[in-house]
Amino acid sequence: MKKKGTWIRAGAGALSAAMVLGSLTVSPIVQAETKEAKAGYEINYALNSKVTASDREVADKWGPEKAVDGIVNREADKSEQSRWATNQSKNQEARTLTLDLGAVKTFSKFVVEWERTNITNFKISVSDTKDGEYKDVYVKNDGKNISSVTSKIQLEKPESGQFVRLTVNGYTENPGSWQSVSLYEFMVLGEAENLSAGAAVAEDGHEADTNFAVANVIDGDYTTRWASLAEQKPHWISLDYKKETTIQSFKIHWERTNATKYRLEKSADGQKWEPIVSFEQKPKSYQQIINLEAPLKSLIRREHRKTELR
Numbered sequence: 001m002k003k004k005g006t007w008i009r010a011g012a013g014a015l016s017a018a019m020v021l022g023s024l025t026v027s028p029i030v031q032a033e034t035k036e037a038k039a040g041y042e043i044n045y046a047l048n049s050k051v052t053a054s055d056r057e058v059a060d061k062w063g064p065e066k067a068v069d070g071i072v073n074r075e076a077d078k079s080e081q082s083r084w085a086t087n088q089s090k091n092q093e094a095r096t097l098t099l100d101l102g103a104v105k106t107f108s109k110f111v112v113e114w115e116r117t118n119i120t121n122f123k124i125s126v127s128d129t130k131d132g133e134y135k136d137v138y139v140k141n142d143g144k145n146i147s148s149v150t151s152k153i154q155l156e157k158p159e160s161g162q163f164v165r166l167t168v169n170g171y172t173e174n175p176g177s178w179q180s181v182s183l184y185e186f187m188v189l190g191e192a193e194n195l196s197a198g199a200a201v202a203e204d205g206h207e208a209d210t211n212f213a214v215a216n217v218i219d220g221d222y223t224t225r226w227a228s229l230a231e232q233k234p235h236w237i238s239l240d241y242k243k244e245t246t247i248q249s250f251k252i253h254w255e256r257t258n259a260t261k262y263r264l265e266k267s268a269d270g271q272k273w274e275p276i277v278s279f280e281q282k283p284k285s286y287q288q289i290i291n292l293e294a295p296l297k298s299l300i301r302r303e304h305r306k307t308e309l310r
């Protein structure tokens with residue numbers, strides 16, 4: 001009998017591709033409605049993290065949770081804008097936003113989507129404990145207004161921590177005639193972890209007289225690939241993670257974008273498969289990222305005869 005666990009299968013009609021299925025337990029960088037992310041494979045660990053703030057301008061809106069909901073809607077009506085806003089302060093009292101990522105994460109990039117360019121000084125610091133010592137990993141203290149409402153910060157080397165704090169200690173009245181801090185989103189970006197590397201793979205076949213076998217999709221080498229049989233009928237590959245695995249994102253590296261109908265399926269036993277997501281048009285990119293709204297997770301113990309994923 002086959003060992004139970006999480007299986008993932010990708011199937012397609014006339015599929016010929018190099019595929020890497022990456023998987024994670026963390027949240028995607030893109031908004032939920034955009035299931036197909038842009039090229040690149042960064043994870044926003046801040047998304048929907050637990051967040052606290054020094055203060056907020058209004059009790060019923062613009063709370064700190066708006067800084068980590070993945071929404072940057074500058075064009076929305078003011079009351080609907082998804083941003084965190086503080087009280088005004090002529091003394092530029094430090095305003096802080098502290099994220100609890102839930103576990104220690106490693107990251108190398110931050111993005112802040114400010115409401116205005118009235119910000120002059122801010123820093124980002126990290127800690128493994130909420131009230132412990134915070135280490136500054138980025139400091140801007142030149143006193144000059146930021147030049148863009150988007151601050152992209154690339155660290156020289158990755159940093160780790162469970163708690164990430166943004167401290168804004170310089171902000172002017174203008175532009176906007178309102179001396180406060182307001183930002184749509186604070187992102188903490190790290191590299192995705194590829195869970196597929198150790199998976200056991202299977203295929204319905206591969207192109208005749210080639211070495212384009214399914215093992216090529218998890219070898220981490222983008223120059224090797226799986227190519228299906230040339231017959232016009234559905235083809236599939238599967239990955240067996242050998243144990244229950246929590247997955248939220250997939251990355252597929254296609255050779256060509258000629259697959260017109262394809263889907264991902266999941267299984268707890270390699271026998272019974274359920275669809276995860278289906279596509280009826282060509283991938284928009286050679287590097288296709290598929291982020292699920294919620295992680296796949298098996299809730300039933302492995303030793304049960306019939307295991308289901310929910």
Ligand SMILES: [Ca+2]
Nearest residue numbers: 066071082184
């Ligand atoms: Ca937001």
